[in-house]
Amino acid sequence: MAFSTETWVQAASFLGAGFSVGFGAIGAALGEGYAAGNASRAIGKNPAMGGAILKNMLIGQAVAESAGIFALVIAMLLVFMDVQGAPMIEAWSLLASGLAMGLSAIGSGAGGGFPAAEACLGIADNPPTQNALTTNMLIGSAVCQTPAIFGMVVAFMLMFMDWSAQPLWPGWAAVMGAGLSVGLAAIGSGVGSGMPAGAATGGMARQPGAATTIRTNMLIGSAVSQTPAIFGMVVAFMLMFVDWNGTPAWPTWASLLGAGLATGLSAIGPGIGNGFTAQEASAGIARVPEASSTVTTTMLIGQTVAQSTVIYGFLVSLILMFIPRGASETMVAWAAPLSAGICMGFGGIGPGVGEGLAAAYTVNRIARNYEGVGVLLTRVMLVGQAVSESTGIYALIVSLLLLFVI
């Protein structure tokens, strides 16, 4: 089938638009629905505050909507894009653009629902704090949108930059890997940024005096939760901006696609896990503001350890991208690097979530008893996290085997 380049590019842009708005609609609707449900619950608890709760719910939903709006914008731009004279690689970059935006909007949309829900519940429980709660909800929700913004930035770049300098093979894999890397990585971080925002807002309703302390901790926790998405974006940039001319087309395409998947997938787990930890830290500080520095320190330690699997994924991505492989057309030559990427990618999810949970429960107890068992708990947490890491390390080993021994 010999179609003109323009045909393929146009087809890809439509598919990309479909992916962008299709995936993008998931997260925002989930988050807004969660907020709406909890708003009903809140009104049931305190019908007199019905008007304030409703107003708060609408504002919170509007911010959570932003990720969906970004996805719609990218979809519209893709549908109406002028594809005259575009090189073939543009087809892949447009498809990747849609995936990048659509996937990254899932997490941020869903995460944005948590602060809105907690703000509504908080208004029902403690009406005088409503302005502080709305403000904190806005801040937390907005910070939660950051991973979707990373996705949007990469999507814009994929759409509008001139890709004719990159060779079609393996350039197509580079742009697809870039889109997948940032899109997938943003899923975990989006949800993981929304959870502490929710807990902080809920905590503020219970402990309005400690508002600043709670908010500071929320911001720190959210920022660290977003680091996996930053890894995804860094890999995406590398894939987009390195000149792949001169590398053998086959099997480098598998390496680049694998690189995108390795970081993108492995960032999901740590993003969510860090979210759990930050959520418990915010809730703990809200309960016991005096414990804030101990709790924050433990939270940071726990979160950093939980991020190890995304660092492994990043390492595998770097190896895949920058250690050259000889030209070879055998099936093994492409199966091995692609499999390495998939292996480390999926392998990073579980330990990320598990270690995050371990740190979350630890932080929870430390907040209740910060002068007593802090050091003991931290030690046990680190041991537990290390054991939980084991399968992640197995995945790393298998990936390295696939890369170097085969």
Next chain:
Amino acid sequence: MAIEGADLVRAAALMGAGIAMGLGAIGPGVGEGFAAGKACEAIGRNPKEAGLLTRTMLVGQAVSESTGIYSLVVALLLIFVV
């Protein structure tokens, strides 16, 4: 099979429309269901407030619907306009 280029573009547009609306229906479905469930729970606890709670539920569900409508708009665009 002699497929024209224009056919491929049309096919891709239709695929995109399907993906857009298909995936786009997931989120609002789950989210609005959750909202409805919580509303019912709240009404069960506090039957006097049924009217207010139903209204709130509908408003919340309408906002949650908006991204589903975005997907619908893009799907219709892809089917009929391009």
Next chain:
Amino acid sequence: MRLEFNSETLIMSWLVMALIVAFGFLATRKLSFLPGGWQTMGEIMVGTFQGLVADALDERNRKYFPLVITVFLFIWLSNMLGVIPGLSEPTRDLNTPLAYGVLGFFIAHYAGIQTKGIKAYLSEYVQPMFFMAPLNIIGELSKVVSISFRLYGNIMGGSIIIMVVSDLVYSLVLPPALNAFFGLFVGTIQAFVFTMLTLVYISVQTK
């Protein structure tokens, strides 16, 4: 080197500036104990933002209050300009939100260095472990990206949606309703979010 200017953005920005100056003039013209309309509006705004700034920043850094309220006024009025037919929002051009994001970034870090001293400021980048330094730096830079693109994405996105829908649907009701939603509602929220985030970034640096 060629310098390109987006004349539409420049003209609209000057229009917003003129509006703010006019509002300031009207609100303070005859300051009286029982305020008239403009003065009341001014007082409400100043009061709200003074409260937010006092909450977030300590005594030494409350001098940034005028910056915070100016950022809010400029972005808020910019976002709303789009509702008036024939005018476009200066925030629709990526340069405007990016300029404010970079401004906020430099001010936050300057305030941080001023408050904590340069050693404490630099040592924050190697928390909690040494190899986190490049990540912390990228994290700070990404804050600029996120704050600017959030505003840009929401406003630009709104105007694209309005444009496309107005093109497709021959209706008298839908475009103005969309305009009202995106310009007034989303515009106000995003202006407030941008301002609060700038304020919060300053306060995080100075803690």
